[in-house]
Amino acid sequence: MSKDVSFKSSANIQEIPIPEDKVPIEIKSMTDHKSVELYLQLLESGSEKKRDIRLVSVGEKGTGKTSLIKKLFGEDITGNNKKTEIHGRLLKPFEERRQQNVIVEPAVEGADIGGMDNIPSTVDREPRKLEAVFEQPGIVKPKGISISKVNPPGITASDIKPSGINAPNVNPLVASKQSHQPIEQAKRDIETMLTDKSKVDLKDKEDYATLLLWDFAGDEEFYHTHQTFLSPDAIYLVVAKLNEAHDKKAQEMFQLWMHSIHCYCITDEQKNKAGSDEGKNICLEPPVVLVGSHKDKLEPTERQQMVTTMRSSLCDITIFLTCKD
Ligand SMILES: Nc1nc2c(ncn2[C@@H]2O[C@H](COP(=O)(O)OP(=O)(O)OP(=O)(O)O)[C@@H](O)[C@H]2O)c(=O)[nH]1
DSSP states (O other): OOOEEEEEOSSSOSEEEEEGGGSOHHHHTOSSTHHHHHHHHHHHTOOOOOOEEEEEEEESTTSSHHHHHHHHTTOOOSSHHHHHHHHHHHHHHHHHHHHTTOOOOOSSTTOOSSOOTTSOGGGGGOOOOEEEEEESSSOOOSSSOOOOOOOOTTEEOOOOOOOOOOGGGTGGGGSOTTOHHHHHHHHHHHHHHHHOGGGSOOOOOSOEEEEEEEEEOOOGGGHHHHTTTOOSSSEEEEEEEGGGTTOHHHHHHHHHHHHHHHHHHOOHHHHHHHTSHHHHTOOOSSOEEEEEEOGGGSOHHHHHHHHHHHHTSSOSEEEEOOTTO
């Protein structure tokens, strides 16, 4: 059901109703009212439904964010694929020209596509955003992946070709914290993806959602830019090292991420309720999945203790894993 709120038009100071569910929070939170006005005008000239699922992985540097995402989508995390990624990108123009029956010459004299040792490391640091197309409703397919580029500062992404995710169970992750059943289901799906990819339905389906993977760089230099990219319409993976769970700095960093996500993503409705009685029972949005990495670095006896410590955190789902498995 649509709920109308009002804003004062910059052109003529009069209240204009805004169909709240039609204006995204990113536009509504812009301080100039022209953006909302312009957005509504553009809506009148036509619109289309865009199904995006944004998966954002955050955490301290080196906690294993990229390894986790790669693992989730069945990529090689041993480092061997690094060469393959660069290899693939450099080979692409050659492949295209070959397909057009043009004689291919090396772009650089002496360039050896097979020997990648001379490739500057910056080549691999180019920020990229990946889009994977998924079925919705239904179960995702790995084919039909589209990859696009974006350059948000401090966000890196790996060349990931998702091998499947259960879309109907992704949406409930960003739904209310009160509904535990879908969250449990989402947890099971993530575990399934990590353990047995053969269970993922690979059949073609007509409808798709686009999965955007945002793998934030853990370097502190980028932290001040992150607020720009934190939005309530996302699924957050906060990655922390299990073997550093007692480390004070690691704990502070974890708290920083939890606070940042909830502080920058809080909706107007939640802000209004915060001071009221109703607000006492309010659940923080968006829900967060806490991933404890480096499980392999813990002694078996320590594991249970860590599991208990991390489960007491403010997260909706807690997963413990090692990307080294
Ligand atoms: N032993 C162990 N090593 C891991 C695990 N997960 C990741 N690593 C290693 O930790 C290092 C850092 O992993 P990344 O995935 O690059 O970490 P990141 O969080 O993406 O790092 P930044 O992007 O620099 O913030 C790599 O050498 C990984 O192989 C794990 O569960 N166990």
